[in-house]
Structures are given as structure tokens and as C-alpha cells.
Amino acid sequence: MTRTAFSGLSSDAITIDAARSGDLGPDDVRISADTLAEQATVAECHENPQLAENFRRAAELVGFTDEELMRLYETLRPRRATAEELRSLAASLTERGAVRNAALVREAAAVYARRGLLR
Amino acid sequence: MSRPVGRIRFMDAQRVNLDGFAVPDAALGLIAFDSPADPEPSLVIADGRVVELDGRPEAEFDTLDEFIARHGLDLAVGDEAMALDNVEFARMVVDPSVARAEIIRLSAGMTPAKLAKSLAMLRAPELMMAMTKMRARRTPSNQAHVTNRLDDPLLLAADAATAAAFGFRELESTVPVLADAPSNAVAVTIGAAVGAAGVLVQCSVEEAAELELGLRGFVSYAETISLYGTDQVFLDGDDTPWSKAFLTSAYASRGIKMRVTSGGGAEALMGGAEGRSMFYLESRCVALARAIGSQGVQNGGIDSASVAGAVPRGVRSLTAENLMVMMRNLESCSGNDALMSESEMRRTARTLPTLLAGSDFICSGFGSIQRYDNMFGPSNMNAEDIDDFLAIQRDWGVDGGLRTATAENIGELRRRAVAAVRAVYSWFGLAEFTDEHAERAIDAAGSKDLGDTDTMAVLNAARTIRDSGMTGIDIVTALYESGFQTEAERVLDMLKARVDGDHLHTAAIFDEQMNVLSLVTDPNDYRGPGTGYDLSGERAVEIDAIRQQRSVADLLDAQAGAADSDAFTSSGTAAAGQDPREVVIGLSPAAGRAIWTTLSGLPLTVALQEILAGLEEEGCLGRVVRINDTIDVGRIGLIAARLSGSGIGIGLQGKGTALIHRRDLPPLANLELYSVAPNITRELYRLLGINAARHALGATPDPARNPYSDEAIEARYHTKVVSFVAIERRCEQPGRAPEQLELRGVS
Known part of the structure; x- marks a missing residue:
């Protein structure tokens, strides 16, 4: 099946010639949110709603830069963030449409507070 | 303490005794299954929310409980699954007529303690049957x-x-x-x-560095995302279930395959097992892996394989860990990773069940x-x-x-x-x-x-x-x-x-045509004998045709390369001799025709020259004949003896097996047998000649001792022997009389 990359390029257009002529950028070999949403449906049909949920969280993160992803991961590690920092992180995620990830951060904030994992 | 006897000292010196064997100690987590501190399975759901998990009320949930309770369980089947009798469920897991899908459905509603209790009772062949059915990918x-x-x-x-x-x-x-x-x-x-x-x-x-390699497109999957079975050790690993869940999504957001890593014994090794059994803690890891949305798990003794291996039933628990991953509908990358013993037998025995049952990945790191x-x-x-x-x-x-x-x-x-x-x-x-x-x-x-x-x-x-x-x-x-x-x-x-x-998707690999093989495209369909994965024609050839295999044709080629075709000349039918000093050497039908080199690698002519020299040394005369109508070395020797003036004959097969015979003995009796052809040296053929001469002259021979060794002589040579015998059989000519041979250079 032909799918579309994050950049909007059709996967059929991902060719050696395109790479050689310098027309292919990193975004042309990045998965798109639509494809991840589609894969989530497939995972759900194969008795793994958690994998589906992962793909849906991932779909929200497709547009984040590599650096942003690394920073988000770092913030969620133990004792890296205050309650306030996690709250504002959740808010900014919501603003960018990453509502499932925002929910994950809010849930983490509550548990981190109870288990002493805040900074 | 007195010094142990030699037998024990000898046993102490074997390599297996370099391994550490631990007295089980539940308090330290040095116990494979069923620690006294393992909780009784429980799942209490109120208003669609888990309020108790494996004996722990919601208010006391640690981070793993919390994440599993909120994300990891199918609450719609929770009550049904938890109410199942452990034995009944264990039997369903093993029974090929219960579909994989049904086990997947029920397992999704089971808590870590419930799954651990059920699987702890599976014995080795049951684990293998269950793995055969439950692994995600067919291939x-x-x-x-x-x-x-x-x-x-x-x-x-x-x-x-x-x-x-x-x-x-x-x-x-x-x-x-x-x-x-x-x-x-x-x-x-x-x-x-x-x-x-x-x-x-x-x-x-390290986690962040590995992610970067993936993002840059230098690698195509990731696996070093570690999970641990207790809160303490998890946090020592500088992560939480939420940071791992995020990391899992980060990989997916770039289309990179990933799985997590766990494995029994890790918590005991880090002094944080909280008195729980390795298998129960691993059950928590696997439940968490599913909960965070990982498609697969590498477990079954990774860095801590030797810890599990040190306790009773520890190796069994490693295999049960792999099965547990499969039952959570995840890809199993099945350990057999870190070297778990100095003993060749123990390490092989550890891996064999996985190999026989089949797994998504037999080893999560074959070196x-x-x-x-x-x-x-x-x-x-x-x-x-x-x-x-x-x-x-x-x-x-x-x-x-x-x-x-x-x-x-x-x-x-x-x-x-x-x-x-x-x-x-x-x-x-x-x-x-x-x-x-x-x-x-x-x-x-x-x-x-x-x-x-x-x-x-x-x-x-x-x-x-x-x-x-x-x-x-x-x-x-x-x-x-x-x-x-x-x-x-x-x-x-x-x-x-x-x-x-x-x-x-779960358990995905590419074949060489870039087709994805996964739970989705290549689902395991085992339902008993005659179903599921089996070697296809092409794949069977890849597995069967190892580069060391040899055929009769290969042996014929090798022998033809050593052919010395003018070494022998035939001078008609062999007659009986009269000289009491004469010893006849009977060659087998293929010797000097299609076979030129013995199993010990010695040219047949050299073996023969040594025998002749040995006879001569003791004052006897050798005469060479070829026996055409039997390939049996006993009969060959007996026929030679009957042709011999002294009544003593020698039988020599192309592969080098030889014996001394006497004309009045039954065919299967003989005077001396040199049976281990691969080990018969020039010196032994010389001794054979000397002893045959002494038998002929009525002197006392010093019988040769067969050169036994601790090597797997039969494993090395039996396939060749089958080919040698086949070649002899092709040269056999029933009814054809023995023929007189002259060996070049011997008058």
C-alpha cells in the first residue's frame, strides 16, 4: 500500500534517485500521524489496545522535533520536574493537540506527588 | 575435613562446578517461583476502576501497580479470567485445541500474580507445547x-x-x-x-543516546528500554513507567521498531527484590510492557541469567517468562542471551526447549x-x-x-x-x-x-x-x-x-523480499500436529544442507583423487598355496579398485606394504589376493586362510579394517581383529603382519590392543563407513573366484 510520509511525500517517491539528487530530506522518511492512526486500528483488531494507544500517542508526537522528544522524555524521568512544571507541560501538550500525552503527564504528576518522585 | 576420594575430586574438577549454585533465599529474591512474600492474586474493580490489585489497595499502589491498573488490564474480562481455576487455565494454555486467541483474551484480564501462579505449574514439555501455540509470529x-x-x-x-x-x-x-x-x-x-x-x-x-541513533536513521530498531519488577529498582534505573511509556511512543512517532527488556533475577542482583520470587516480579514487568504499549519484550535471562540459573527451577522460570510474554500477546525475544554456565551441557539444555518449541527470536543475542x-x-x-x-x-x-x-x-x-x-x-x-x-x-x-x-x-x-x-x-x-x-x-x-x-506491529521482521512477517501478516496458527509452522521445501534445504554433509559421490571423488590404478596387476584366479611359511592377504572387492585410502588416511598400498614387511621380518612370505564375492572382512580373512599354505590368512577391507584368520575357524571367529580403522597406523599394520607370521609358524604373538580413545570415533566416521560399504557392495561379484594380485614393487 502506498502511504504518505510526514512531509506529504508519497512513499513511492522515496527512491534512490530522489536521495541522490538531494531531494530527499529526513521528513520524507518519517511516519505520518495518519499512518500511525491507521496502524492503531490494526493493532486494536489484533487484540492489543495498549499498542493501539501507543500508536495514538505517537501520532500526536509526530510533529515534535527530535530535540523536543528528548526533552519531554527527560522531564518525565524521576525527580526531574516539579508539580508545576509537569502541570505546565501537560497544558502545552494539550495546546499542541497532544491530548493523550497530556493525560499521561497529568497522571504521572499525580503519582509522582504521591510517591515522592517530583523534584 | 578429610580429603574426598579420587572419584569426587575428579567430579569436583569438572567445569560445571565453576558455576555458582545458590541455596534458595526468598528474603533476597533468590527463589524462582512462589516466594512466601508473593501476593495472592486479586482484582477488585469498582465503577470500571481497579481499586485492588494482587492484594494491594489502590491507596498503596506503587508506580508499577498504578500503571498496570490504569492501562494494562482488560477489565471487561477481569472477573471471568480471575475466577478461572489455575489448573484449569494452565491446561487450556497447553491444550492445542484451545485457540491462541482464547488464551490471549483471558490473559488480558489476569493480574501479574494470577498469571505467575498459573504458569508456575507448567512443566518443561508443557511449556514447550504452550510456546509452540502461543508465540505471535508463525515463522x-x-x-x-x-x-x-x-x-x-x-x-x-x-x-x-x-x-x-x-x-x-x-x-x-x-x-x-x-x-x-x-x-x-x-x-x-x-x-x-x-x-x-x-x-x-x-x-x-543508554536510553537517550539510543533514541538519538534511531532518530538519525542509523539503526532500525531499539531494545535497551529496561523494565524492572519493583519500584525501587525501576527508579534506580532512572525511569518511571510514565517515562518509559513516553519513550515507547517517541520511537513509534518516528516509525522505529522497539521492544523493552526485563528478565528474572535482575531485582535480586540489585538487592531490591522485596522478598518476591523472580517469576512474580517478571510477571509485573511483562504486564507493564503490555500496559505501556510496547510490541514486545526481551526477557528470559538477559544480564541476570546466571542468577536465575543458580536457584532450583530457575532455568525453567526463564522459559516460563518467555511464554508469559507470548500470552500477553507480545513479541518474545527469548533470552538465551548472556552465557549462563561454564558447562556445555547446562548451557545447551537451557536453550534447547526454546529452539525446539520455536520463538519470535530464539536468542535475544546469539553471539x-x-x-x-x-x-x-x-x-x-x-x-x-x-x-x-x-x-x-x-x-x-x-x-x-x-x-x-x-x-x-x-x-x-x-x-x-x-x-x-x-x-x-x-x-x-x-x-x-x-x-x-x-x-x-x-x-x-x-x-x-x-x-x-x-x-x-x-x-x-x-x-x-x-x-x-x-x-x-x-x-x-x-x-x-x-x-x-x-x-x-x-x-x-x-x-x-x-x-x-x-x-x-507485534513480532515484526522483514523477509528478504521486504515483506513484513508479524502477528498481523504471519500469525501463528498452531492447533496441534499437522498445523502451524513447518519447514517449507526451500527452508528445509537451507537447514538440512549444511556445508559439512557428504555423499557417496563425494567419497568416490575423494578416492578417485587418490587412485593409484597401476599399483595392482591381476594374474588370474588365485590357487591354493603349499608353502607352510605362506600367509595370504585377502583384499575386499573395492580395495585397489575404487578405494585407495583407508579411514585413517593411509594409502592402501602403504598398509599392505607394512603387512608384507611384518610377515617378512618373521620369516614368512606374503601373497595378495582379491576376494570378489563377499565384502565381509571375516569371510575375506577366512577365504584367504583357506588359500594360504600356512592356513593363516589376513583380511583387509578398503577402509582399513583388518583381521587374522585361520582356515579351521568359523567365519565370525578370528585370531586378532583390528577394528577401529580410523586409528590403525602404519605401526599397527606392521604388527599385524608380525603376529600373523607368528601364528603361521606356531610362535607366540603379542596381540595388538585396539587403540581406543575418548573421541566420538563413530560420529566422525560412521557416515563415511556407510559410503565405504556402499562402494564395496557395488564392486562385489557373487560367484567370482578370488584373483591373484601382484603389488607393484613387490616380487
């Missing part, structure tokens, strides 16, 4: 480690190509020097592309390089064992993911892999390698064969790769422009796969 596969002590890129590429040629579908590298990681990732990716299409590659380093080059530490299986593993696949007709490869193929691939990496490193100005270095890498069985290399050059190359902003696409271009078009296509295909994302 088994295997993963290799590709590393070396020097992080040498040329050797890494050559070894990656080699591993791919032997059939490994995932290659995992790591580094002794962390900063070398980008170089290793690039070199293994290129080498893998030389070896085969569709090989997944990873470079195992495709030599033990000393494995920077994860030696694996349970290593380069030293590849041929053993191939033979075991063939013995049982099972697919362990490996295939045979010819010497020529491996040689060519290594040469091309080295050339490709050299070209790419040169293209980007990363490093220049000498011809001598390249030649050594091609030929090397390990990094010790490389001599002195410039390790700073590797470090500089790695730094440049990291700092220059190079990506996987740049590698594609460099490969293509340097003349490695096929490899460029293969690396690009792996990048393109990210856009499709089909390989993000």
Missing part, C-alpha cells in the same frame, strides 16, 4: 550480537554481513567505548545491507562473533557454536532462524562489506583505512587477528558522524555513489519502512 527467527573489542568498523561490517548470511534477522551492536556508538551503528547497518535485505539493526546504549569480542559479555551461544546450532536444527528438523552458508559466499560478503564501509568512511572523510587493515578484517575470525589498529580514528569518525548532522539518507547516497547500488537500495528500504510503519 521463528533469531537475533545476533555483532560487536568487537576495538569497535573496528571494517570488522563490524564484515561480521554483520556474515551474521546476515547465516540468517539472523536482527543484529544488535554495542560499544566498549560509548562515544564510538554512531560509528558502530553505521558500520553494522552497512554490513547488514551487504549480507541480506531487510535485516533490522540496533546499537544498544555471532567470538566470545572475547562480545561486548555484552559472552552469549550462551557464540560464533564457536554456529555450526553446532545448525547441526541441532538439522537433527530435529526445527527452524532456529539460522541457515548454512558456503565458505565462498562468506568470503565474498566479507570482502564487499569491508569495501563498502571503507568507501562510505572515505566519502564523508570520516577515516581512511589501509589495504592491509582491510585484508585482515576480511580474513579475521576475531579482532585479535587485526593486529594494531588506530582506535582514535574510530573515535574521530564517530564524533564526525554525530556532529555533522549526517543521516541515514546520506549513507544511502554515499553507498550508491561508491558503487554499492544494491546496498544503497537496502538501506533506503529500511528507511522507507518507517513511513509505512507495518513493522511496528
Whole structure:
């Protein structure tokens, strides 16, 4: 099946010639949110709603830069963030449409507070 | 204490006694199954929310409980699944007539303690039956480690190509020097592309560094995302279930395959088992893996395999861990990873059930390089064992993911892999390698064969790769422009796969046509004998036709190469002799016709000359005849004895087996038998002649002792013996009389 990359390029257009002529950028070999949403449906049909949920969280993160992803991961590690920092992180995620990830951060904030994992 | 007797001292000195065996100690977590501190299974759901999990009320949930309770369980089947009797459920798991899907449905509603209790009762063959049914992917596969002590890129590429040629579908590298990681990732990716299409590659380093390698397109999957079974150890690992869940999504957001790593014994090793059994803690890890949305788990004794191996039933628990992953509907990358014993038997016995039952990945790190080059530490299986593993696949007709490869193929691939990496490193100005270095890498069985290399050059190359902003696409271009078009296509295909994302599903690998094989596209359909995965024609050939196998034709070729066709001349039918000093030597039908070399590698004429010389030494005369109508060495000797003036005869088969016979004895009795043909030396043939002469002259011979050894003589030679016998049979001519032979140079 032909799918579309994050950049909007059709996967059929991902060719050696395109790479050689310098027309292919990193975004042309990045998965798109639509494809991840589609894969989530497939995972759900194969008795793994958690994998589906992962793909849906991932779909929200497709547009984040590599650096942003690394920073988000770092913030969620133990004792890296205050309650306030996690709250504002959740808010900014919501603003960018990453509502499932925002929910994950809010849930983490509550548990981190109870288990002493805040900074 | 008095010194033990010799028998015990001898046993103490065996290698298995280098292994540590621990007295079970539940308080320290040194217990495989069922610690007194393991909770009773429980699941209380109120208003669609878990309020108690395995005996713990919601208010006391630790981070693992919390994440599993909120995300990991199918609450719709919770009550039904938890109410099932443990024995009844265990039987369903093993029973081929209960569909995999039904077990998956029920397992999704089971708490960690419930699943641990049910699976703890499965015995070894039951575990294997269950694995055969429950693994996600129909086609088994295997993963290799590709590393070396020097992080040498040329050797890494050559070894990656080699591993791919032997059939490994995932290659995992790591580094002794962390900063070398980008170089290793690039070199293994290129080498893998030389070896085969569709090989997944990873470079195992710290979580954030590994993510970066993936984002840059240097590797195609990730596995070093560790989970632990207690809160304390999890936090010591500097993560929480939420940070791991996020990391899992981060990989998926870039279309990169990933799995998590756990494994029984890790918590005990870190002093944080909280008195729980290894299997219960692992059950928590696996439940969490499912909860965070990982498609698979590497477990079953990774770094802590020896801890599990030290306690009673520990090895069994490692296999049960793999099964548990399968039951959570996840990909099992089934351990058999770190070397768990100094004993060849113990380490083989540990892996055999997985190999026989089949798994998504039999090993989560078969050391495709030599033990000393494995920077994860030696694996349970290593380069030293590849041929053993191939033979075991063939013995049982099972697919362990490996295939045979010819010497020529491996040689060519290594040469091309080295050339490709050299070209790419040169293209980007990363490093220049000498011809001598390249030649050594091609030929090397390990990094010790490389001599002195410039390790700073590797470090500089790695730094440049990291700092220059190079990506996987740049590698594609460099490969293509340097003349490695096929490899460029293969690396690009792996990048393109990210856009499709089909390989993000459970247990996904690529075949060599870039088809995804996964839970979705290649689901396990085992329902008992005659169903499920079996070796197809083509795959059966790959497994059966190991490079060491030989046929009768091969033996005939080898013998023809040693033919000495004018060594013997026939002078008609042999008559009975009258001289009391005469000893007749009867040759078998193929000796000197189709067979020229004995099993010991001695030319037949030399064996014969030694016998004749021995006879002469004692004052006897030898006469050579060929017996045409039997291949039995006893009958040959007896017929020779009846032709002999002394009544003593010698029988000699083409393969070298020989005996001394006397004309009045029954065929199966004889005076001396030299039966272990592969071990019969020139000296022994000489002694045979001497003793035959003494029998003829009525003197007292000093019988030869058969040269027994502790080697598997039969294993080495029996296939050849079958061919030797077949050739003798072809030359046999029933009813044809013995013929008189003259041996060249003997009057």
C-alpha cells in the first residue's frame, strides 16, 4: 500500500534517485500521524489496545522535533520536574493537540506527588 | 575435613562446578517461583476502576501497580479470567485445541500474580507445547550480537554481513567505548545491507543516546528500554513507567521498531527484590510492557541469567517468562542471551526447549562473533557454536532462524562489506583505512587477528558522524555513489519502512523480499500436529544442507583423487598355496579398485606394504589376493586362510579394517581383529603382519590392543563407513573366484 510520509511525500517517491539528487530530506522518511492512526486500528483488531494507544500517542508526537522528544522524555524521568512544571507541560501538550500525552503527564504528576518522585 | 576420594575430586574438577549454585533465599529474591512474600492474586474493580490489585489497595499502589491498573488490564474480562481455576487455565494454555486467541483474551484480564501462579505449574514439555501455540509470529527467527573489542568498523561490517548470511534477522551492536556508538551503528547497518535485505539493526546504549541513533536513521530498531519488577529498582534505573511509556511512543512517532527488556533475577542482583520470587516480579514487568504499549519484550535471562540459573527451577522460570510474554500477546525475544554456565551441557539444555518449541527470536543475542569480542559479555551461544546450532536444527528438523552458508559466499560478503564501509568512511572523510587493515578484517575470525589498529580514528569518525548532522539518507547516497547500488537500495528500504510503519506491529521482521512477517501478516496458527509452522521445501534445504554433509559421490571423488590404478596387476584366479611359511592377504572387492585410502588416511598400498614387511621380518612370505564375492572382512580373512599354505590368512577391507584368520575357524571367529580403522597406523599394520607370521609358524604373538580413545570415533566416521560399504557392495561379484594380485614393487 502506498502511504504518505510526514512531509506529504508519497512513499513511492522515496527512491534512490530522489536521495541522490538531494531531494530527499529526513521528513520524507518519517511516519505520518495518519499512518500511525491507521496502524492503531490494526493493532486494536489484533487484540492489543495498549499498542493501539501507543500508536495514538505517537501520532500526536509526530510533529515534535527530535530535540523536543528528548526533552519531554527527560522531564518525565524521576525527580526531574516539579508539580508545576509537569502541570505546565501537560497544558502545552494539550495546546499542541497532544491530548493523550497530556493525560499521561497529568497522571504521572499525580503519582509522582504521591510517591515522592517530583523534584 | 578429610580429603574426598579420587572419584569426587575428579567430579569436583569438572567445569560445571565453576558455576555458582545458590541455596534458595526468598528474603533476597533468590527463589524462582512462589516466594512466601508473593501476593495472592486479586482484582477488585469498582465503577470500571481497579481499586485492588494482587492484594494491594489502590491507596498503596506503587508506580508499577498504578500503571498496570490504569492501562494494562482488560477489565471487561477481569472477573471471568480471575475466577478461572489455575489448573484449569494452565491446561487450556497447553491444550492445542484451545485457540491462541482464547488464551490471549483471558490473559488480558489476569493480574501479574494470577498469571505467575498459573504458569508456575507448567512443566518443561508443557511449556514447550504452550510456546509452540502461543508465540505471535508463525515463522521463528533469531537475533545476533555483532560487536568487537576495538569497535573496528571494517570488522563490524564484515561480521554483520556474515551474521546476515547465516540468517539472523536482527543484529544488535554495542560499544566498549560509548562515544564510538554512531560509528558502530553505521558500520553494522552497512554490513547488514551487504549480507541480506531487510535485516533490522540496533546499537544498544543508554536510553537517550539510543533514541538519538534511531532518530538519525542509523539503526532500525531499539531494545535497551529496561523494565524492572519493583519500584525501587525501576527508579534506580532512572525511569518511571510514565517515562518509559513516553519513550515507547517517541520511537513509534518516528516509525522505529522497539521492544523493552526485563528478565528474572535482575531485582535480586540489585538487592531490591522485596522478598518476591523472580517469576512474580517478571510477571509485573511483562504486564507493564503490555500496559505501556510496547510490541514486545526481551526477557528470559538477559544480564541476570546466571542468577536465575543458580536457584532450583530457575532455568525453567526463564522459559516460563518467555511464554508469559507470548500470552500477553507480545513479541518474545527469548533470552538465551548472556552465557549462563561454564558447562556445555547446562548451557545447551537451557536453550534447547526454546529452539525446539520455536520463538519470535530464539536468542535475544546469539553471539555471532567470538566470545572475547562480545561486548555484552559472552552469549550462551557464540560464533564457536554456529555450526553446532545448525547441526541441532538439522537433527530435529526445527527452524532456529539460522541457515548454512558456503565458505565462498562468506568470503565474498566479507570482502564487499569491508569495501563498502571503507568507501562510505572515505566519502564523508570520516577515516581512511589501509589495504592491509582491510585484508585482515576480511580474513579475521576475531579482532585479535587485526593486529594494531588506530582506535582514535574510530573515535574521530564517530564524533564526525554525530556532529555533522549526517543521516541515514546520506549513507544511502554515499553507498550508491561508491558503487554499492544494491546496498544503497537496502538501506533506503529500511528507511522507507518507517513511513509505512507495518513493522511496528507485534513480532515484526522483514523477509528478504521486504515483506513484513508479524502477528498481523504471519500469525501463528498452531492447533496441534499437522498445523502451524513447518519447514517449507526451500527452508528445509537451507537447514538440512549444511556445508559439512557428504555423499557417496563425494567419497568416490575423494578416492578417485587418490587412485593409484597401476599399483595392482591381476594374474588370474588365485590357487591354493603349499608353502607352510605362506600367509595370504585377502583384499575386499573395492580395495585397489575404487578405494585407495583407508579411514585413517593411509594409502592402501602403504598398509599392505607394512603387512608384507611384518610377515617378512618373521620369516614368512606374503601373497595378495582379491576376494570378489563377499565384502565381509571375516569371510575375506577366512577365504584367504583357506588359500594360504600356512592356513593363516589376513583380511583387509578398503577402509582399513583388518583381521587374522585361520582356515579351521568359523567365519565370525578370528585370531586378532583390528577394528577401529580410523586409528590403525602404519605401526599397527606392521604388527599385524608380525603376529600373523607368528601364528603361521606356531610362535607366540603379542596381540595388538585396539587403540581406543575418548573421541566420538563413530560420529566422525560412521557416515563415511556407510559410503565405504556402499562402494564395496557395488564392486562385489557373487560367484567370482578370488584373483591373484601382484603389488607393484613387490616380487
